[in-house]
Amino acid sequence: MEIFRDKKTLTDYVERQKEMGKRIGFAPTMGALHQGHLSLYEIANIENDLVISSIFVNPTQFNNPDDLTKYPRNTERDIKLLENTGIVDAVYLPEVKDLYPEGLKSKSFNFDGLENEMEGKSRPGHFDGVGTVVEELLRQVKPDNAYFGEKDYQQLAIIEKLVEQLKLPVKIHGVAIYREENGLAMSSRNERLSHFQRDAAKVIHETLVKVNDWFRIMTIPEINKRVKDIFDDERGMTLEYFEIADETTLKKTDFFYKDKKHRAFIVVNVGTVRLIDNLHLD
Structure with missing residues (x-):
């Protein structure tokens, strides 16, 4: 497996592969890799x-400097994990200057x-940061296909919008959430x-499964109340938000529309750890 630590060596490698007609699959990460990440590479x-x-x-x-400080980092372990898959051909470990040549500042985007919505309400500027770094990575790696997990469904929708607006020559693929045995969405934060806490947090996915059942027989305000009641009774957990939204616009809905697709989104703080999950509603 090739390891590239700067933009120049990566782009030279990509150009050589493109000249040979190779189709490139790419999945960017923030490290602390787990099986959810590896599932992206298996499909790629x-x-x-x-x-x-x-x-x-x-x-x-x-948005929270403390969250950045606490974010798990173990690059050597991650590299070993990627090598052991036998399917990852190269890993790019850029420096800040490779992705932010004019200084550590986000571009400003309008993603329609x-x-x-949702994460954007509580994390202002978050998606400008995501858009800035994903755009630059896509321009440098020049993949034919790029893969992102559906756990960050709003991020996936925004990246699809980014590619559409900038007319980048890459196809974006959403990959189903990879879950632990108890149903908890796999995350570096786990x-x-x-x-x-890890065992107790299974209630997050269990609640979404119940919501899918309730969606057929209850009003959305009734479902909202039931979800709130569940987490009011869970010690050590705080429900930050729960929304049922239109899958396309991500706008919260209070009514079921037969001609639209709906998805339930939830954020729960387990102690000091913020966990997100979502589920398509049948």
Whole structure:
């Protein structure tokens, strides 16, 4: 597996591969890799000739400096994990200057309002940071296909909008959420949970499964109340928000429309760890 630590060596490598007609699959990460990340590369390996990963903890998408400080980092472990897959051909470990040549500042984007819903309400500027670094990575890696997990569904929708607006020559693929045995959405943040918290946090996914059942027989205000009641009774957990939204616009809905697709979104703080999850509603 090739390891590139600067923009020049990466772009030279990409140009050589492109000249040979190789199709490139790419999945950017912030490290602290787990099986959820590896599932992206497994799919990329099937659909492409070459698989590239990147690891970069992007400072501009953290609203809370403490969250940035605590974000788990173990690059050597991550590299070993990627090597052991046998399917990742290269990993890019850029420096800040490679992605922010004019200084550590986000561009300003308009994603047709997607950035103002849910996460955008509580994390102003977050998606400007995401858009800035993803655009630059896509321009440098020049993938034919790029893969992102559906756990960050709003981020996935925004990246699709970014590619559409900038007319970047890449196809974006959403990959189903990879879950732990108890149903908890796999996340780098799970490593900060105690064993007890990790087990208790299964209630997040269990609640979404119940919501899917309730969606057929209850009004959305009734569902909202039931979800609130569940987490009011959970010690050590705080419900930050729960919304049922239109899958396309991400706007919250209070009514079921037969001609639209709906998805439930939830954010729960387990102690000091903020966990997100979502589920398409049948």
